[in-house]
Amino acid sequence: MAFRIRKSIAANVSFLIFATMLLFAVLVTAVGWTMNSHIEEARDNLELVLQDQAFVESLHSDSQTVVSDLRAYLAFGREDFLKEFLDIRQTFDAKLTDVSGHFRSRSYGEPFNGEWEAIRKAWDSYLQSSETMIALRKSGNLEQIETMSRTVTTSKVTEMSRNFQTILDAQNESVKRGLEDNRRRTGKLSLLPVWLIAVTALASGLLIVYLRRRVISPILRADAAVNRIAAGDYALMELSGRSDELGRLERGINFMSDELRQRHVALAETNKELIDQRDLLEAQNEEISAQQIEQQEMLIKLTDRERELELITMYQEKLTGHVEMNAFLEHSIRALLQALNQDAVVLIAQNPETALYDVVYAYGYPPGVLPSTYTDLYGPGRRALQEKQPLYRVRMLRDDERGIHNGYDKALDQYYPLLDEYSQVIGLLLITAYGTDETNDTLHRLTNGLVRQFGLAYLAQRTNEERRKQSYLLEELYEELSQERDSLEQQRDLVRRIIESIHEGMVMCDGQGRILFSNERMNDMFAFDRFSGSNVRDFGRHLQSVSTDTRQLDAFAEAVLDGSLDQLEERFSIVQEDGRETHFEIYVNSIVDAIENTRSFLFVFRDRTSEERADEMKNEFISIVSHELRTPLASVLGFMEILLHRDIPKPKQQKYMETIYKEANRLSNLINDFLDLQRMESGKQAYQMIPFDVSALVREVAEQWQGKQDHRIELRIEPGIHMTGDVDRMTQVMHNLLSNAIKYSPEADRVAVHIARSGDEAVIEVQDFGLGIPDEAKDKLFTKFYRVDNSDRRQIGGTGLGLSIVKEIVESHQGSLTFESELGVGSIFRIRVGMYRATGLGDKVVIIEDDENLSKLIAVAFEKLNVSAVQLRSAEDALLSLNKTTGHGPLICIVDVQLDGPKTGWDFIAELLRHPQYRNTPVIVSTVLEPPKHYYETETGKYLRKPFTIDRLLELAVSLMELPQSTPTVVFPTQDEAAITSQLEEKGIRVADWKVKQDIIEVEVRKHD
Known part of the structure; x- marks a missing residue:
C-alpha cells in the first residue's frame, strides 16, 4: 500500500493512525460480540438447568417436611403437628403437579416421565395410608401404626426419595455437560484474540514502514547536518524539493550554515584584539597574586606551629595521672594522633607468658582488620624491632579502608619501636596516615620525639599496672583463702551435723583402741559418755550396767584391734532394767591413712530392734494366715473328698455342700481382707465419694444380720441422716x-445398733453384751493381726484385720472410731462422721460435672457474667440439693451424663422434669456421648457434645436463660429471614x-412495636 503526501506530515500521520485505530476497534467489537454471544447462550442453558434442579430440591425438601410432620403427630399426638401436615400436604400436592408438568412441557433436557409417574404413585399411596394412620392415631392403635410404617409408608417414602435423587443426579450430570461445553466453546473463542492481534500487528507494521521512509529518515539526515554544524563544520544539505515541513527544514538548515560562516569570520578578528588586552592584564595580576601567596604561607606556618605546640602540650599532659592502663592508652594515644594529625594507630607488645605478640590497643582501623594476637611479626614490623629504628612504608588500601566516599587509595604506615631507658624493645607503635604517600622530615622528627615520650610513659604505666595487678591478686588470694577457710569450717560443721543426725551410734579409735571420737547417738543408745573412757576396750565393761553379758562384745573388740577377725560384723542384745530386750548390730570399718601410714577403726552400732519386731510380726502373720487358710481349706478338701469317693445320701450331700460353701466364703472374705488392707496401706484404695442415706444403709446391713447365730439386732435409727462417702466401704x-459384735458375744442373744445426729455429725454405735476387752489389750486393739489371747477367745476365729480395716476406712472419711468396753459386760464401738449438707440451688447456675478442672472453668466463665455457680460431682448430690431447694429454682443446669456414683445425669434430668416447681428449668446436656435414639432437643433442653468452647457454652446458656416464660405465639421451622420477617x-x-447465631436468630424490633 503506497500513500502520496498531499498535505502536511502531521495531517498524513494523523490520518494513518486514525485509520489503524478504527480498524482495530472494528475488529475488537466483532470479536467481543461473538465471544459474548456464545458465553450468554451457554450461561442461559446452565441457568435453566440449575433452576430446574432447585425446583426438584425444594420439592424433595417439602416431601421430607410433610413426612416429618406426620411422624411427629403419630409420635406425640399433638394437633399442631397434624394441622401443619394437612396444610403442607395440599401445598406439596399442587407443587408436585406444577413441577412434573413443567418438566414434561420444557423444550430442553430430559422430561423424566417415568420418575415423575413413580413419585406421583408413591405420593398417592402415601396419602391414602396417612389417612388410615391418622385415624388409627386418634383411636390410639399405635401397634397398627408401627406395622403400617414398616410395611407401607416407609417403603413409599424411600421410593419417592430414590426417584427424587435419580432426577437430581441426572440434573447434576446436565450441569457438568453444560460446563464442559462452555469450556470447549471458550477454548475455541480464545483463538479470536490471536487473529485480532495478528491483523493489528500487520497494520502497525505497514504504518511503521511508512513513517520510517517518509518521516524518520529525512529527520535523521537533518539531525546529522545540525550535529556537524554544532561541531564547527559548515554543512549543506541536499534539497529534496519537498514543500512540507521537512522541505522547509532543509532550506532553513542551509541558510543557518551560511550565516554562521560569515559571523565566525567577524568574531575571529574581534577575538584577536581582546587576547592582546588580556595578556597585559594577566601579567599584572600574577605579580599581585605572588605577593599575597607569600604572605598567606607565612601566616599558615605561624598558625600551624602554634597549634602544634598546643597539641604537644596537651599530649604531654595526657601521659600522666592515670591509674589504669586502659584509661592511659585511651587518652594518650588519641592525643598523640591529634598532635600528629594522623588517622590510625595500633600498639603491639610481646606477651612474656605466651611469647606471642598481643594487640594491646588499636584505634582508627576498620573492625576485623587486626587480629587480637600475632604469632610472630614479619616485614617492616620485625625489621623495626630488630634495627630499633623507625620505618615508613606506602601501601594500597583495602576496600573497607577507603573511607565513606571511597576517596582514598594509598596509606603511609610508620613503624616506631618503643624502647626503655636501657634501649630494650618493649613494643611496636604503628601509625597510619590515609590518603597520602609523602614523607615529611619535620613531621617525622616530631613524631619520633613524641613516640619516645609515649614509650617511657607506657613503660612506667605498665610497671604500675603490674604492681596494681599483683596487689589485686594478693587481695583475691586472701579472699579465696578466707572463703576456703569458711568452706572448710562449714564442711566440718556439716559433717558433724550429719554424724550427729544419723541413727547409728559411731565410735572411732586408733590402732591401740584409744577413743578419738563418738557421737551423741551413742549416749542415747547406751548412756555412753564419750569422755568416760579412753579405750574402746572399756566399752564392754561400761555396758555391764545395762547388759547381762558383754563377753561376746569384749572378745569382738579385742579381735578387731588384734587384726585376727576376718568378718567385722557382730550382733548382740541388751536386756534393759524394765525387762525390754533391744537388739543391735555392730560392724567395723578400717580407715588407713596412706600419708602417715596409720590405721584407725570406726565402730558403728545400729539398732535393729524394729527389724526383729517386724520379723516377729511376719512370723506371727504367717502363723495366723496359715492357720486361718488351712482350717477352711481342710474342711473344703475333706468334704470334697467324701463327696467324690463315697455314696452319700442327698440330705447329707446338701449339708456337706453348704459347709463347703460356707468355708469357701470364709476363705474368700479372708483373702479380701488381706487385699483391702494392702491397698489401704499402699494408698491405692479408691473411694467413690457420693452423698447417701446412712440411716437406710445401717438399717439394710442390720437386717442382713438379723437372726444370725440366734442374735437379735435391736435398732434405734433416726431417719434421714445423710453423709458423703463410699457406700460399699461403709457397708x-x-x-x-x-x-465382731455377734462373734464376741457367744452367750448373749442381742446386739444393739443406734444412729443419731450430734450437732453436725452422725453417730453410729454398735453395742454387744459379750466378753468385753481386757485393759491390757485396748491399746493394741486396732493393730494389724492383733487378737486378744485368752481361753475365752481361742475358739473364735479371725485374723485380727477387721478392726484395722474399719479404722482405715473411717479415718479416710474424715471420721473417728472409738470404743468403750468392760470385761464380762460388753463393748460399744462408736463411729463419728460429718453429715452431708445440701447446697441451695436457687438463682444459681448448677454445674453437675465430675471433671473438676472443667467444672471450675465453667464456674469462672459464669462469674464473669455476675452469676453465682454451684459445682456438684454426682447425681446423688444434685438430687439431694434439688429436694432441699425452696423458693426460686436454678437459673440453668449444665449436666454431664457420666458421673461419680451409680446414678447418671439422666436420672437427675428425669427428676428435674418431674419436679412440680422447677420442671421448666433450662438444661444443657454436656457429654462426650452421642444423643440417645429417642432424645429430642426442646426450647429448654439442649445437647452439647464435648469438646466444646466456653464461648459456645455461654452463648447457648444465655439464650436459654433469656427465654420468655410464656409460650411464643409465632414458631419458625427454619432460619429463613424473609419468611420470619x-x-x-x-x-x-x-x-x-438481625443477629444470626448457630441455633437461634435474635430479632431486634422497632421500639413502638
Whole structure:
C-alpha cells in the first residue's frame, strides 16, 4: 500500500493512525460480540438447568417436611403437628403437579416421565395410608401404626426419595455437560484474540514502514547536518524539493550554515584584539597574586606551629595521672594522633607468658582488620624491632579502608619501636596516615620525639599496672583463702551435723583402741559418755550396767584391734532394767591413712530392734494366715473328698455342700481382707465419694444380720441422716462391726445398733453384751493381726484385720472410731462422721460435672457474667440439693451424663422434669456421648457434645436463660429471614436488626412495636 503526501506530515500521520485505530476497534467489537454471544447462550442453558434442579430440591425438601410432620403427630399426638401436615400436604400436592408438568412441557433436557409417574404413585399411596394412620392415631392403635410404617409408608417414602435423587443426579450430570461445553466453546473463542492481534500487528507494521521512509529518515539526515554544524563544520544539505515541513527544514538548515560562516569570520578578528588586552592584564595580576601567596604561607606556618605546640602540650599532659592502663592508652594515644594529625594507630607488645605478640590497643582501623594476637611479626614490623629504628612504608588500601566516599587509595604506615631507658624493645607503635604517600622530615622528627615520650610513659604505666595487678591478686588470694577457710569450717560443721543426725551410734579409735571420737547417738543408745573412757576396750565393761553379758562384745573388740577377725560384723542384745530386750548390730570399718601410714577403726552400732519386731510380726502373720487358710481349706478338701469317693445320701450331700460353701466364703472374705488392707496401706484404695442415706444403709446391713447365730439386732435409727462417702466401704464397716459384735458375744442373744445426729455429725454405735476387752489389750486393739489371747477367745476365729480395716476406712472419711468396753459386760464401738449438707440451688447456675478442672472453668466463665455457680460431682448430690431447694429454682443446669456414683445425669434430668416447681428449668446436656435414639432437643433442653468452647457454652446458656416464660405465639421451622420477617409483620412487629447465631436468630424490633 503506497500513500502520496498531499498535505502536511502531521495531517498524513494523523490520518494513518486514525485509520489503524478504527480498524482495530472494528475488529475488537466483532470479536467481543461473538465471544459474548456464545458465553450468554451457554450461561442461559446452565441457568435453566440449575433452576430446574432447585425446583426438584425444594420439592424433595417439602416431601421430607410433610413426612416429618406426620411422624411427629403419630409420635406425640399433638394437633399442631397434624394441622401443619394437612396444610403442607395440599401445598406439596399442587407443587408436585406444577413441577412434573413443567418438566414434561420444557423444550430442553430430559422430561423424566417415568420418575415423575413413580413419585406421583408413591405420593398417592402415601396419602391414602396417612389417612388410615391418622385415624388409627386418634383411636390410639399405635401397634397398627408401627406395622403400617414398616410395611407401607416407609417403603413409599424411600421410593419417592430414590426417584427424587435419580432426577437430581441426572440434573447434576446436565450441569457438568453444560460446563464442559462452555469450556470447549471458550477454548475455541480464545483463538479470536490471536487473529485480532495478528491483523493489528500487520497494520502497525505497514504504518511503521511508512513513517520510517517518509518521516524518520529525512529527520535523521537533518539531525546529522545540525550535529556537524554544532561541531564547527559548515554543512549543506541536499534539497529534496519537498514543500512540507521537512522541505522547509532543509532550506532553513542551509541558510543557518551560511550565516554562521560569515559571523565566525567577524568574531575571529574581534577575538584577536581582546587576547592582546588580556595578556597585559594577566601579567599584572600574577605579580599581585605572588605577593599575597607569600604572605598567606607565612601566616599558615605561624598558625600551624602554634597549634602544634598546643597539641604537644596537651599530649604531654595526657601521659600522666592515670591509674589504669586502659584509661592511659585511651587518652594518650588519641592525643598523640591529634598532635600528629594522623588517622590510625595500633600498639603491639610481646606477651612474656605466651611469647606471642598481643594487640594491646588499636584505634582508627576498620573492625576485623587486626587480629587480637600475632604469632610472630614479619616485614617492616620485625625489621623495626630488630634495627630499633623507625620505618615508613606506602601501601594500597583495602576496600573497607577507603573511607565513606571511597576517596582514598594509598596509606603511609610508620613503624616506631618503643624502647626503655636501657634501649630494650618493649613494643611496636604503628601509625597510619590515609590518603597520602609523602614523607615529611619535620613531621617525622616530631613524631619520633613524641613516640619516645609515649614509650617511657607506657613503660612506667605498665610497671604500675603490674604492681596494681599483683596487689589485686594478693587481695583475691586472701579472699579465696578466707572463703576456703569458711568452706572448710562449714564442711566440718556439716559433717558433724550429719554424724550427729544419723541413727547409728559411731565410735572411732586408733590402732591401740584409744577413743578419738563418738557421737551423741551413742549416749542415747547406751548412756555412753564419750569422755568416760579412753579405750574402746572399756566399752564392754561400761555396758555391764545395762547388759547381762558383754563377753561376746569384749572378745569382738579385742579381735578387731588384734587384726585376727576376718568378718567385722557382730550382733548382740541388751536386756534393759524394765525387762525390754533391744537388739543391735555392730560392724567395723578400717580407715588407713596412706600419708602417715596409720590405721584407725570406726565402730558403728545400729539398732535393729524394729527389724526383729517386724520379723516377729511376719512370723506371727504367717502363723495366723496359715492357720486361718488351712482350717477352711481342710474342711473344703475333706468334704470334697467324701463327696467324690463315697455314696452319700442327698440330705447329707446338701449339708456337706453348704459347709463347703460356707468355708469357701470364709476363705474368700479372708483373702479380701488381706487385699483391702494392702491397698489401704499402699494408698491405692479408691473411694467413690457420693452423698447417701446412712440411716437406710445401717438399717439394710442390720437386717442382713438379723437372726444370725440366734442374735437379735435391736435398732434405734433416726431417719434421714445423710453423709458423703463410699457406700460399699461403709457397708463393709457395718458388716465388720456387726460380725465382731455377734462373734464376741457367744452367750448373749442381742446386739444393739443406734444412729443419731450430734450437732453436725452422725453417730453410729454398735453395742454387744459379750466378753468385753481386757485393759491390757485396748491399746493394741486396732493393730494389724492383733487378737486378744485368752481361753475365752481361742475358739473364735479371725485374723485380727477387721478392726484395722474399719479404722482405715473411717479415718479416710474424715471420721473417728472409738470404743468403750468392760470385761464380762460388753463393748460399744462408736463411729463419728460429718453429715452431708445440701447446697441451695436457687438463682444459681448448677454445674453437675465430675471433671473438676472443667467444672471450675465453667464456674469462672459464669462469674464473669455476675452469676453465682454451684459445682456438684454426682447425681446423688444434685438430687439431694434439688429436694432441699425452696423458693426460686436454678437459673440453668449444665449436666454431664457420666458421673461419680451409680446414678447418671439422666436420672437427675428425669427428676428435674418431674419436679412440680422447677420442671421448666433450662438444661444443657454436656457429654462426650452421642444423643440417645429417642432424645429430642426442646426450647429448654439442649445437647452439647464435648469438646466444646466456653464461648459456645455461654452463648447457648444465655439464650436459654433469656427465654420468655410464656409460650411464643409465632414458631419458625427454619432460619429463613424473609419468611420470619413476613410472619412478624403479619403480627404487627417490624424488624429493626438481625443477629444470626448457630441455633437461634435474635430479632431486634422497632421500639413502638
